[in-house]
Amino acid sequence: MNQISSPTNAPVLGAIFMLGAGITFAITNILTPIITWQLGVPSTAVVFWQYVIATIIALPLIFRIGFSALKTKHPWAHESRALLSALGVQFFAFGFASGVPVWQMVALSMTGPFFIIAGATIFLGEKLTPQRLIASLVGFVGALLVSELGSEQFTWFSLTPILAAACWGSVSVITKYLSRDEAPESMTLYMLVLITPNHLLIGLILGFAVAILPEGTLPASLATGFDFVLPGGDALWLILLLGAVTAGAQYFLALAYKVADATYLQPFDDLKLPLNTLLGWLILSQVPHVWFWPGAVLILGASSFILWSETKRRNAVSFA
Template sequence: MSSGHQTDATQETRPLYALTLRLLAAVAISVNFACVKWVSDRGVHLVETLFYRQLLSLPLALFVVMIGPGLASLRTRHLGMHVSRTLVGMTGMLLNFGAVILLPLAEATTIGFTVPIFATILSVLFLRERPGVHRWLAVLAGFVGVAIIINPGGVHGGVTSLGVGIAITGAVVTSFISLLLRQIGRTEAPTTTVFYFAALSLPPLIVAMVFFGRVHDAGTFALLALMGLAGGAAQLFMTSSLRWGPVSLVLPMDYSTLLWSTLLGWLLWSALPGPTTWIGAVIIAGSSIYIAWRERVRRRDTFKTGVAAD
């Protein structure tokens, strides 16, 4: 789950710092998803999970705005774009959290790696981009990876067709979010977008909590707090990593989430991914990284010659 914001060509880069921030984002995302699954096991409704995730990320987003560009940066002439991003973003979060609840942690994480693959397809449909044969082959390879994971012959404990379907739908919606962020990023700072996503999603969630909110024990509320803080920290680390390094540099760190998710899945649920998941994950990750690399090549060639590579 990468942001559409990229470093400017003239901006100072700190590769090691950027990689460290992205690695911390991967750890935070894994902790966030593990908490989502854990609180669901403890009887927390999905609506409650979404509410506490956004409620606890809002103060963190506001803090980042205050120490960064300042409160004046929250003024916007594009509130409608933020509303659209919030609606799609909440749909994506609902689906992704649902996939984490229904699937083993590692499998849900692996299917989430298909976001760049679906983003390539959506860029053709909505942005009229024209990927060449290299990127289309990478897309095809990514789908082969997904097919390996969900192949009926390779299905193992905890992997259900419903969970896989929700996970894939969540990846499609998340890829659409990346296109929205690319458009919003032309006029809005990333911190502004993060703040409005949290702020605009809370009113409808507060209404929903009237029907779905429950009182839980202290341990469950502690997990919900950890979930919200980890989710907010992940957004912060992810956005900050792109301040100090380009997408093509930091993207490989995203795939370490499979390692952290596997570790947490083993520690908390004694669940380990099967061989097909590892094989599919390698293929999906490789295709996604290749798509990002080809995008970098295309931008570089366009900048130098005015002609994009395929």
């Protein structure tokens, strides 16, 4: 029997792989502000080269899946999913480039489940239960606390992780739609193949906007445009490391979901908040403000409640 798929060690392996994904994603969240905020490399360029490198490293996985998995009835849904995923990454990197601290970025990005609820209700016809509504409201209050809305520390850049979460939540809704008649291998392959070209498309659109818009229209961290040239010096080595770590995180994530259920893995995924907060404090000297902690508890609590209530509801339906 294949050791990875053995039922006796699958939960332990799933937890280890998910923890590995959390650690590697935390490293990317430390490298990105160093390259963008500290070294001044445009976030669009960083993200583009990050995913070029990650895609090259993922080529063995792409060939193992096989291009026959590209047969689909929903090409535009796959493209929309890849574009929204790329936009989410761009918003996230732009937030780092604008000086938003790691703890705030990660906590606010965890509002994704609430956008999934909204999208599934509107576009997939799923029922808005009282549990979903209450959890969404609680998570919203938590996001307000973490973002420091109304304080002198709040900037509009603080909303970039929420925009990223909205994009990634939309990706999950499209994934749910595609999963009705598309194989997981097909969705994985389309994302691997399309995400880098979509980062290229976003960079081209931004470059066009920089060329035609009056000076000062775009934020300083975007106004340099995107020239598709790899930076040199320390930035080059850090981008190469960023791409490699990104590929490693995706591999860890794929292995985790291969051996264990998403419901079981969710608490281990939530460890990304303390992991990122700790690394941001140790490496970047970013200390969360006092309202971060109650806000983070509300976001985590609401997300966990959604997971618990949805699992209970599915179990009730399966036994009915």
